[in-house]
Structures are given as structure tokens and as C-alpha cells.
Amino acid sequence: MVVGVLALQGSFNEHIAALRRLGVKGVEVRKPEQLQYVSSLIIPGGESTTMAKLAEFHNLFPALRDFVKMRKPVWGTCAGLIFLADKVVGQKSGGQELIGGLDCTVHRNFFGSQLQSFEADLPVPNLASKEGGPETCRGVFIRAPAVLEAGPDVEVLAVYPVPPDSALIDQLVDSQEGEKKVIVAVKQGNLLATAFHPELTVDSRWHTFFLKMASEIEEGASNSIVTIEGS
Numbered sequence: 001m002v003v004g005v006l007a008l009q010g011s012f013n014e015h016i017a018a019l020r021r022l023g024v025k026g027v028e029v030r031k032p033e034q035l036q037y038v039s040s041l042i043i044p045g046g047e048s049t050t051m052a053k054l055a056e057f058h059n060l061f062p063a064l065r066d067f068v069k070m071r072k073p074v075w076g077t078c079a080g081l082i083f084l085a086d087k088v089v090g091q092k093s094g095g096q097e098l099i100g101g102l103d104c105t106v107h108r109n110f111f112g113s114q115l116q117s118f119e120a121d122l123p124v125p126n127l128a129s130k131e132g133g134p135e136t137c138r139g140v141f142i143r144a145p146a147v148l149e150a151g152p153d154v155e156v157l158a159v160y161p162v163p164p165d166s167a168l169i170d171q172l173v174d175s176q177e178g179e180k181k182v183i184v185a186v187k188q189g190n191l192l193a194t195a196f197h198p199e200l201t202v203d204s205r206w207h208t209f210f211l212k213m214a215s216e217i218e219e220g221a222s223n224s225i226v227t228i229e230g231s
């Protein structure tokens with residue numbers, strides 16, 4: 001398995017270091033043709049407008065969209081989540097080019113500006129618990145986006161409870177009953193997305209989760225090729 005990391009801007013070095021700690025080599029991707037040599041891709045956090053401009057400059061969008069359509073495993077963190085969303089709100093003017101594929105509406109700066117960056121413990125039932133420890137992870141939220149609405153095929157992996165007295169409540173979609181929460185980690189088929197930054201912590205469970213998901217998808221793909229060949 002060769003894991004590519006989109007290396008235009010943002011925390012790509014931290015993702016590569018996190019993969020290295022798991023004994024996996026992450027390969028920097030900056031040009032469309034480099035996507036042919038990786039079997040999965042991580043899109044790091046950073047600044048999504050800048051990243052989109054650089055991706056446009058390098059003519060990466062068609063190849064990135066093909067990669068997603070070919071059902072190759074892709075994990076977007078923070079700005080990467082914004083890139084993968086089918087719909088983004090909370091942008092200033094004009095918006096930015098997106099890859100899309102994730103049936104979600106994402107608020108680009110749901111949690112506010114750099115000054116409103118924060119850390120929080122999130123319940124994460126899908127991650128293996130740390131030895132004897134609770135199934136929570138430390139979420140590092142930096143100018144963080146959030147998922148406001150998710151389609152029927154989207155599995156919610158983590159939510160952040162929005163306190164009733166928080167101004168953030170006004171940004172939520174109206175339909176929520178009871179305790180208000182916002183989605184901060186999702187999975188849809190070959191796509192994984194987190195609003196926070198696991199690569200900035202020493203906890204490697206999200207990277208392990210993605211690698212397992214990627215190897216299952218790759219195994220499924222090669223089995224179907226064998227079936228076609230053998231049929």
C-alpha cells in the first residue's frame with residue numbers, strides 16, 4: 001500500500017510523520033501524474049482557499065476527482081474535509097473549487113477564527129480504546145469546519161455537543177431536536193473526513209483506522225478483479 005499525502009500546503013509533514021510512526025511511508029503528491037503511483041490519499045489541514053488555488057495551478061482537480069470516483073481511499077482532515085464536501089457554506093465571496101464526493105454540507109469556519117481554536121475530548125466508539133482507557137480522542141480544532149448535514153450513506157463517527165448558550169447554535173440547521181450537536185468526523189464508502197487534526201497529536205488511532213479502511217477497500221478491489229478474471 002502506498003499512501004499519498006497532498007503536499008501543496010498545510011500539515012502534510014505531520015501526516016507523513018504520523019504514518020512513519022506506524023511504519024508506513026507517506027509519499028508527497030504535488031502533481032496529477034503522481035496520483036497514479038499511490039493507492040490512497042490523505043488531504044491535510046491548512047487553508048482551503050490557498051490549497052485550492054495551488055491545486056488549480058497544478059491542474060490537480062480533475063485527477064483528484066477521478067481518484068475519488070475510482071473509489072480509492074481518501075482521508076480529508078480539516079481543510080481536507082472542506083475539499084471533499086459536495087456543498088460548502090460560510091465562505092466569503094465566490095467560493096473555491098472543491099473535489100466533492102462526500103454527501104455533506106460543511107460549514108467552512110463553523111468554530112470561528114484562529115482565536116477560537118480549541119481542543120476537546122471526543123467520544124469515538126469506532127476507534128479501538130487505548131489500553132484500558134476510554135474510547136475518546138483528543139480533537140485539535142484549528143479554525144475548524146464542521147458538517148451541518150450528512151446524507152443517508154454517511155456514517156457519523158464523531159460529534160461535538162454544542163453548549164445551549166453558545167453562539168454556534170445559530171449556525172446549526174434548524175431541524176435538530178433536543179441536545180444540539182455538530183458532526184466532526186464521517187465516513188462514506190471510500191471517504192473518511194475529520195474536522196480536527198489527529199496528525200497534531202501522538203495518538204495514531206485515526207491513522208490506523210484509515211490504513212485499515214484503505215487495506216479493506218484495496219483487498220475488496222483486488223478480489224473483484226480476481227473474480228472477473230476467474231469467471
Ligand code: GLN
Binds near residue numbers: 044047048082142
Ligand atoms: N477553515 C479552514 C479553511 O477554510 C481550515 C482550517 C484547517 O485546516 N485547520 O481552510
